[in-house]
Amino acid sequence: MGECEFKNNPNFGAPERNSALKPAPLVFDIPAVYQAPAIQSDTLYSMRKLILGGLAVTAIFFAGYTSGSQAASKNHVYELRTYYAADGKLSDLNARFRNHTVKLFEKHGMKNVVYGVPMDAPASANTLIYLLQHDSREAAKKSWDAFRNDPDWNKARTASEVNGKLTTKVESVFLEPTDYSPMK
Secondary structure: OOOEEEOOOOOOOOOOOOOOOOOOOEEEOOOHHHOOOOOOHHHHHHHHHHHHHHHHHHHHHHHHHHHHHHHHHOOOEEEEEEEEEOOOOHHHHHHHHHHHHHHHHHHOOOEEEEEEOOOOOOHHHOEEEEEEEEOOHHHHHHHHHHHHOOHHHHHHHHHHOOOOOOEEEEEEEEEOOOOOOOOO
16 A cells, blocks of 8 residues: 555656656545644643642652651651560560550650561560650650659559459660651
């Protein structure tokens, strides 16, 4: 099949060299329904302005969001705590956390991140491990001091330990996120 040319081609009908060797071009009109409507230049200007404005707002929001989250996350520290429950007391320790401690931590500015028990024995029988987020080490100290002096905490602790202490040992390790940590 030969080449296709449109009627509005300025070279249509112009003599070509060696035209005897080439097939005649096909000529046809594109129906109006398939042609793009003419857009006036002021409409194009408005559309460009709207799109560029939207992109600018998105870029500013994203830049502010990422810099804000990075600035806020620079000071975060995490505290990994491990509680070793007295024999047979892990369910009581979990109940105290579930019903009182978690809410009191939030009240005193500590963010609860995760709570869990080991899956494998023997640690699964007596160990509770959790992670808290603090704004800084200083903030953690203030939060812990306020928590320890909270009358609601003292009441909950006393009530939960009527039949003996729930823990035999508590370990605390403060962590600073590495530069490659997804959680800052």
